Amino acid sequence: MSFENYDWSDVVPIEQDDGPDPLAQIAYDPEYSKAMGYFRALAQKNEHSERALTLTEKIIEHNPAHYTIWHYRQQILFSLNKDLYEELDFIRNQVEQNPKNYQLWHHRQVIVEKLKDCSLESSFTEEVLNDDSKNYHAWTYRQWVIRTFNLWDNELSFVEKLLEKDIRNNSAWNQRYFAIFYNPTKPSEEFLEQEVQYGITKIKLAPNNISPWNYVKGVIAKSKLKIDVLEELCKTLYQQGIISPHALGCLVDIYEDRAKCGSINEKELGIQTCILLAEQHDTIRQKYWNYRKHVLASIA
Amino acid sequence: MTSTEKTERPSELFIDLHVKYIQSLDTKKDDLEYWLTEHLRLSGVYWGLTALDLMNNVDALNKEEVVKYVVSCQHDNGGFGGHIGHDPHLLYTHYAVLILQIEDSLDAVNVEKIVEYVASRQDRQTGAFTGDEWGEIDTRFSYSAISCLSLLKRLDAIDVKKATEFIMLCKNFDGGFGSTPGAESHAAQIFCCVGALAIVNSLHLVDADLLGWWLCERQLKNGGLNGRPEKLEDVCYSWWVLSALSILGRVHWINKEKLIDFILTAQDLETGGIADRPGDMVDVFHTLFGLTGLSLLGYPGLKLVDPVYCLPKYVVQRVGLAERYHAKYGGGFT
Numbered sequence: 001m002s003f004e005n006y007d008w009s010d011v012v013p014i015e016q017d018d019g020p021d022p023l024a025q026i027a028y029d030p031e032y033s034k035a036m037g038y039f040r041a042l043a044q045k046n047e048h049s050e051r052a053l054t055l056t057e058k059i060i061e062h063n064p065a066h067y068t069i070w071h072y073r074q075q076i077l078f079s080l081n082k083d084l085y086e087e088l089d090f091i092r093n094q095v096e097q098n099p100k101n102y103q104l105w106h107h108r109q110v111i112v113e114k115l116k117d118c119s120l121e122s123s124f125t126e127e128v129l130n131d132d133s134k135n136y137h138a139w140t141y142r143q144w145v146i147r148t149f150n151l152w153d154n155e156l157s158f159v160e161k162l163l164e165k166d167i168r169n170n171s172a173w174n175q176r177y178f179a180i181f182y183n184p185t186k187p188s189e190e191f192l193e194q195e196v197q198y199g200i201t202k203i204k205l206a207p208n209n210i211s212p213w214n215y216v217k218g219v220i221a222k223s224k225l226k227i228d229v230l231e232e233l234c235k236t237l238y239q240q241g242i243i244s245p246h247a248l249g250c251l252v253d254i255y256e257d258r259a260k261c262g263s264i265n266e267k268e269l270g271i272q273t274c275i276l277l278a279e280q281h282d283t284i285r286q287k288y289w290n291y292r293k294h295v296l297a298s299i300a
Numbered sequence: 301m302t303s304t305e306k307t308e309r310p311s312e313l314f315i316d317l318h319v320k321y322i323q324s325l326d327t328k329k330d331d332l333e334y335w336l337t338e339h340l341r342l343s344g345v346y347w348g349l350t351a352l353d354l355m356n357n358v359d360a361l362n363k364e365e366v367v368k369y370v371v372s373c374q375h376d377n378g379g380f381g382g383h384i385g386h387d388p389h390l391l392y393t394h395y396a397v398l399i400l401q402i403e404d405s406l407d408a409v410n411v412e413k414i415v416e417y418v419a420s421r422q423d424r425q426t427g428a429f430t431g432d433e434w435g436e437i438d439t440r441f442s443y444s445a446i447s448c449l450s451l452l453k454r455l456d457a458i459d460v461k462k463a464t465e466f467i468m469l470c471k472n473f474d475g476g477f478g479s480t481p482g483a484e485s486h487a488a489q490i491f492c493c494v495g496a497l498a499i500v501n502s503l504h505l506v507d508a509d510l511l512g513w514w515l516c517e518r519q520l521k522n523g524g525l526n527g528r529p530e531k532l533e534d535v536c537y538s539w540w541v542l543s544a545l546s547i548l549g550r551v552h553w554i555n556k557e558k559l560i561d562f563i564l565t566a567q568d569l570e571t572g573g574i575a576d577r578p579g580d581m582v583d584v585f586h587t588l589f590g591l592t593g594l595s596l597l598g599y600p601g602l603k604l605v606d607p608v609y610c611l612p613k614y615v616v617q618r619v620g621l622a623e624r625y626h627a628k629y630g631g632g633f634t
Contacts, residue, residue, distance in 0.1 A: 068387040106436040170529040174484040218473025288553040
């Protein structure tokens with residue numbers, strides 16, 4: 001039922017108060033302007049009713065980022081004891097049209113918290129991520145669901161699916177890290193070693209993509225392994241003629257570690273690699289590589 | 301812009317055009333866009349006013365009207381809404397304080413009530429901040445609260461130690477920060493976290509080399525910056541990325557000339573204003589962050605911007621706050 005079908009004869013719409021600016025105002029869309037007039041009047045007396053609920057729907061359809069409307073809608077939903085599963089459907093439709101709206105995602109969280117039922121959430125976020133696999137809101141919300149309802153078990157296989165589709169998806173790599181290291185069950189050392197091997201396999205598929213490099217380094221930092229474990233990979237890539245600034249940069253890390261332990265030879269190799277990066281393979285970040293060279297050169 | 305114009309690279313910043321563009325924004329009331337952005341009108345005033353001030357034209361908006369408008373957005377609980385009649389929210393409370401500091405008009409509002417409101421947004425158990433009474437948590441809100449209270453010199457009103465602990469829980473394996481613990485690193489969240497840490501004297505908690513590298517990795521071949529790996533470049537990251545790099549004293553890791561070219565190319569030479577990327581529609585948000593980016597790069601003709609507060613530097617000095625970053629401006633580009 002449209003909000004216009006309700007009886008509004010007892011409500012005096014409150015027009016927009018646009019502050020001290022004296023300019024005349026003409027709203028482009030008369031329906032939106034009318035709905036807002038009623039909303040201001042109802043909100044003032046805090047009316048919780050079916051007609052108010054329908055009104056919020058109208059305004060949200062026009063302008064989902066209007067955060068005051070969402071708060072008002074929540075109050076009405078709860079005080080009228082509305083079927084919150086219907087609300088989840090409403091949100092799903094809204095998210096399809098506005099997948100990056102902060103209010104919508106938080107609203108869903110509030111409703112799901114109230115329902116204490118997460119059974120629809122994994123498939124819901126999966127659907128959204130199918131359309132945009134890097135939607136920050138969807139990922140953050142998915143993490144909240146996993147943490148709140150203890151849904152850690154299937155997350156790695158979900159991430160795996162996404163990485164197979166797009167190995168450059170940094171959000172999926174981040175989620176992989178989340179699924180392993182934010183899980184209350186801590187990973188074994190053996191598992192971490194396998195994880196590094198997994199990362200290496202993926203790097204070979206896209207050596208110029210930063211995400212798996214960062215991920216593998218992150219896992220190494222959490223394990224007993226050292227960064228040298230990537231040395232063979234970096235050198236093999238180079239020998240195969242695959243020039244990846246990330247592989248060369250990783251060699252700089254390895255050489256720097258060894259230089260700090262006293263290896264003069266590796267110190268020189270590190271400096272040469274920095275020069276290679278600064279002057280040939282990553283010239284846009286020349287100043288960064290010059291800095292790394294300087295750090296290496298000052299190791300006593 | 302036509303496609304031939306798009307490829308043409310403007311060689312300078314058209315300040316007069318941008319000033320006119322910002323002045324024109326408030327007169328477009330028969331555009332639907334104006335009405336649909338009502339909930340963030342206060343942020344719009346902040347973006348516009350700061351941009352004008354950086355371009356040495358702060359008087360292009362009437363001070364008395366601006367202050368009167370900001371005051372009319374304050375609620376009894378001390379918080380500000382995004383516009384008259386909109387619910388109070390931490391983000392808009394922060395914007396209100398930023399505007400009032402630019403206009404040097406803090407005495408127009410009840411500061412003690414603002415402090416009370418901002419402090420009430422902190423969860424004393426976790427140290428995190430919620431945007432409003434509805435409970436959304438985000439490191440953006442941590443930054444807003446800390447910056448706002450610092451500008452009011454009332455950081456004593458919150459548990460700074462706990463606030464810092466929460467921010468550090470949002471630090472990731474790549475050196476960056478996300479919106480909540482475990483959330484992906486994102487340049488805008490990184491600005492918020494690094495800025496907040498700078499204000500509370502905790503920059504030593506940042507892995508500056510690792511994060512600095514992640515940030516300068518955001519620069520793409522066309523000179524523009526993106527906010528996450530494999531995403532498109534966008535002028536607003538000229539602010540989020542550069543500010544964080546400036547705070548960490550590593551802004552020179554970016555290729556300055558290429559980035560300046562990218563921002564200048566995103567200007568609209570007909571309407572004024574700067575877009576997210578060359579050829580797109582301009583808006584006041586990208587206009588500000590294009591200008592703040594240029595300011596951090598030492599571009600001539602613009603006032604210096606403070607990378608922590610996103611205010612003209614002279615405003616931060618007038619408030620009497622210490623410089624809490626290592627940035628070298630303009631001439632420091634070696």
